[in-house]
Amino acid sequence: MTPRLAKAARMLAAASLLLAACHDDPGEEPVFPADYAASYVEVRDCRGSGDHDLNNIRILADKAALAPYQDRSAPFPVGAVVIKEEYDFGDMSCSGPIKQWTVMQRLPTGSAPTMLDWSWQRVDDQREVLERDPPRCIGCHTGCGVAPDGYEGTCAVP
Ligand code: HEC
Numbered sequence: 001m002t003p004r005l006a007k008a009a010r011m012l013a014a015a016s017l018l019l020a021a022c023h024d025d026p027g028e029e030p031v032f033p034a035d036y037a038a039s040y041v042e043v044r045d046c047r048g049s050g051d052h053d054l055n056n057i058r059i060l061a062d063k064a065a066l067a068p069y070q071d072r073s074a075p076f077p078v079g080a081v082v083i084k085e086e087y088d089f090g091d092m093s094c095s096g097p098i099k100q101w102t103v104m105q106r107l108p109t110g111s112a113p114t115m116l117d118w119s120w121q122r123v124d125d126q127r128e129v130l131e132r133d134p135p136r137c138i139g140c141h142t143g144c145g146v147a148p149d150g151y152e153g154t155c156a157v158p
Contacts, residue, residue, distance in 0.1 A: 028132075030123045031105040032083050036060070040083065043069050043158050046094035051140065051155070052102065055086040058094050059156060065106070070158050072151045076106040082154060100124050102137070104154065116141060116153035 065080035144155035
């Protein structure tokens with residue numbers, strides 16, 4: 001192998017290592033488990049959402065998010081998760097297949113002020129993370145995530 005070719009080969013190997021590292025990045029996994037239905041609790045039942053693409057939606061909270069979401073007095077602990085299941089426009093009972101999830105996970109207070117101290121995901125029906133922290137989510141929740149309707153970045157009156 002010529003030195004130049006050897007260098008190219010080394011660069012290629014390094015690049016594929018990088019790619020592999022990205023692919024294994026745990027940050028790209030959905031923050032909620034596949035079997036969340038067994039432990040998450042519904043905090044807002046099936047209804048249309050004018051703000052989330054007119055889909056019908058249900059909102060569920062994990063154990064950590066449940067009391068803060070419902071009572072709106074304690075802060076959300078770090079790691080708390082709130083998810084929104086989104087169903088087809090015509091699925092008025094949220095009984096058909098889920099089209100996608102939109103998800104919020106609490107970060108330490110003050111750690112990400114431009115993201116309202118939450119991380120944001122949009123996840124498809126194959127549990128593929130389609131978007132992470134898109135400005136559109138944060139922009140809209142900045143407006144609706146405050147009293148009287150909102151609480152700490154969440155927007156629905158439970
Ligand atoms: C146009 C404004 C708007 C945009 C854009 C938006 N949201 Fe929301 N979101 C709302 C409103 C209003 C609610 C509560 C009422 C409802 O469910 O429709 C909500 C509810 C939620 C909830 C349930 C918890 C709660 O009460 O807030 C989650 C989770 C959520 N959104 C995540 C996201 C994510 C992730 C994105 C981006 C992919 C996003 N939202 C984009 C307005 C918006």
